[in-house]
């Protein structure tokens with residue numbers, strides 16, 4: 001029986017250059033899809049998988065991310081005074097048990113691997129999930145939960161994977177694939193951002209991971225990878241063959257909210273799932289397409 005999964009690291013220290021100027025003073029992960037910020041979707045997805053402890057790896061200008069999960073005493077008191085019960089209920093969805101959210105600072109965004117290494121004291125000797133909040137998931141079952149169910153069987157490391165067009169492999173971490181039953185694949189190797197002609201497959205890692213703490217030691221070699229950044233994929237690649245390593249094609253849809261078109265598509269998809277909005281959105285969409 002593998003060690004239970006209780007911790008999640010959420011790296012949110014990136015510069016968000018693709019969303020400038022919106023992200024000049026506001027973290028990309030605070031951008032809302034319909035009415036909820038990306039960070040909250042990620043935390044809710046992790047909690048649905050039984051995760052209890054969260055570490056946000058933040059950077060300059062990211063304090064709103066931590067405050068989002070704090071108690072807003074004055075706001076709550078004012079809403080109560082005015083009997084705004086619906087608004088109070090919405091506010092309650094951001095409430096977290098005391099001590100369950102911590103944050104560490106990545107002073108310089110040296111890469112995703114480096115961001116995870118910044119959470120090393122939080123990780124300790126435990127397995128942990130990583131969620132990249134700009135990968136937003138619409139699914140009946142939380143993707144972290146889907147990964148955790150595989151992890152309970154296989155132990156080791158389990159990452160979410162998805163097919164990408166071959167011409168886009170240089171944007172992703174790509175798998176070298178072993179045994180593949182159509183859902184769970186054995187990972188034989190990992191390459192960050194390979195050129196299409198050099199990519200070992202078109203199966204890419206998506207922003208959900210369950211990893212063993214040993215990955216931290218591998219990151220600590222601080223080798224610069226693709227784009228001169230300290231890459232998580234390179235550190236994970238060194239665990240392949242030493243620990244079980246699997247990819248899971250999760251059920252549901254993923255939206256790349258780090259990208260403008262992906263973010264807009266997510267707005268539409270999530271709005272169409274909302275009983276209070278679906279009809280209105282369907283009606284106005286007709287005016288544009």
Ligand code: UTP
Pocket residue numbers: 011012013014015016017018019028057106108109110111112114115132133134258
């Ligand atoms: P991205 O590649 O999307 O980079 O990072 P970014 O800076 O957020 O956005 P763009 O490309 O400039 O528009 C993937 C994830 O890794 C985190 C980001 O916050 C995001 O969740 N990250 C990346 C860090 O926390 N630190 C880093 O040094 C790099």
